[in-house]
Amino acid sequence: MTRPSPHRFAILAVASVLAMAAGSPALAQTPAPAPAAASVTARAAPRADAATVEGGEVRYFVHGDLNSGKRPVLVLHGAFMSSDSMKPLTDLITDRPLIVVDQRGHARTGDLPGPITYESLADDAAAVLADAGVGKADVIGYSMGAGAALQLALRHPERVDHLVIASVSFNEAGNLPGFSAMMEGITPEMFAGTPMEAEFRRLSPNPDAFASVVNKIKVMDQGQDWPAEHIRALTSPTFIIVGDHDIVRPEHAVELYRLRGGGDTARASQPFLTEPPPARLAILPGASHVDVFGDPTLLAAMILPFLDDQTRPPPGGLFDDIPGSE
Template sequence: MTDTGQPSTAIARAQDSTALACQRMGDGYPLVLLAGQANNHHWWDRVRADFHATHSTITFDMRGTGGSGKPQGPYSTKQFADDVVAVLDHLSIERADVYGTSMGGRVAQWVAARHPARVRRLVLGCTSPGGPHAVERDASVRRALAQADPEAARRALTDLMYTPAWLADHPGPYTTLGDPDMPAHARHGHLVASNGHDAWDALQGITAPTLLLHGDQDRLTPPDNLPLLAARIPRTTSHVFPGARHAYFEECRAEASALVSAFLDEGP
């Protein structure tokens, strides 16, 4: 498959027959890119081409988002991980590299822990193990995101994702602030899934070499979660981006994409 600037699209089917819209672009070894909570595949629009020198990129709209089905739920990160495997099966991909950020990183943990034969190399960005061992965002962040005024909540989220200096030079639009077309039940389902994530006991079973990435100014998922993951996953390398917030992969794009590419190129 050649990189024409537009991904090819397909519809996979989950175990419960929910439609899963998936997108593939580029040539080379498959790299699955997993987006954050309540976001569709456009989360990766700014950076996915950075990997096409060596990889084809596969994204998909998690259930509840984009072109995928939007069942009532309940949703969970384990279920999202099973959906990833359904997409790989539909695309006849036996093994892939997996890069998940934010809630996508939680989903990636389950993919690697429950389906180790399907994951060659794993990248976890701005994420946490979940559960009682995780370092949670503080109450002021939760209040800011829960404001009744949607525009105020969106401004708060934008500030959590990017520094003011980066925003001044990159006026948008931004594709990491949520899928605007999600129905309310699906948005709530994603929130419940992310909040209910707890992979602590499973992390030691991850066999894939793993790269951990985080911004040191991330208040959405505090960077103290990175050493927790590093202590639980057997084969890890870590990097922290000074001054970066949650969307380090965009704000520190040149460095972050180069680090990920170099790590993936060390395979198998």
């Protein structure tokens, strides 16, 4: 058997860690399941806009009517992705307005002065909501975008209603051993000729800044340690999603779930949930970091009931006459 070269292995490892392949057919091993035709409603072309932030402007797109009276959903993509990459999921969210961001360093926003940090991404997201005239939104973040979403809730809690965070840790110990060392070994040269580099050059206003962005992203997780007591104090209902073979350890996802009020003994001892719990947890079977975003139909089927504060319908049959099952 021919072994992959160290260079090829590094690229695959980086792709797994950062979910760069999530929007790239050239790298994806299997296509995402096509949603049922009835589940997708035609939507008018999005409105492009830009919010002024420290160092420049952050580009974003508005889908639907922000004045509809329905709570908007803010969508934050992962590292080396873009608003385009989130389309498989956002196409399935048709019953409420969406704000989908090209985060700093990425896509149409491009490289801005200074480092890329979760704190700066969170402040950018708050600026986008303010620019769009939205006081509070539900927030969906994936990978790097989930870190930005969690920081948005920590730094600007008045801006966040429901919080969906997929594949994120709140400290370095939450990631698999060796994650930091692998990130330190990333170089811009590893991406030469890859779809990630090509997509960056296609969308970015400063296409020659790719190396700068790679070097900024490789250090953004170093020293990450967000106080557990601050996370516990959040009031936003929270949905945590990871894969069972994610970069984020399942034990860490459970810890985050408990910090957000999940696993309460009194609630768990009830035969049926009669009110929405403060936290939900999904550990997707047979799913890596990239695979978490590989089935947008499944994600939408879990996320939309959460945003609507729905609980699962009780099973029928033997349970029909149990009090509280109506």
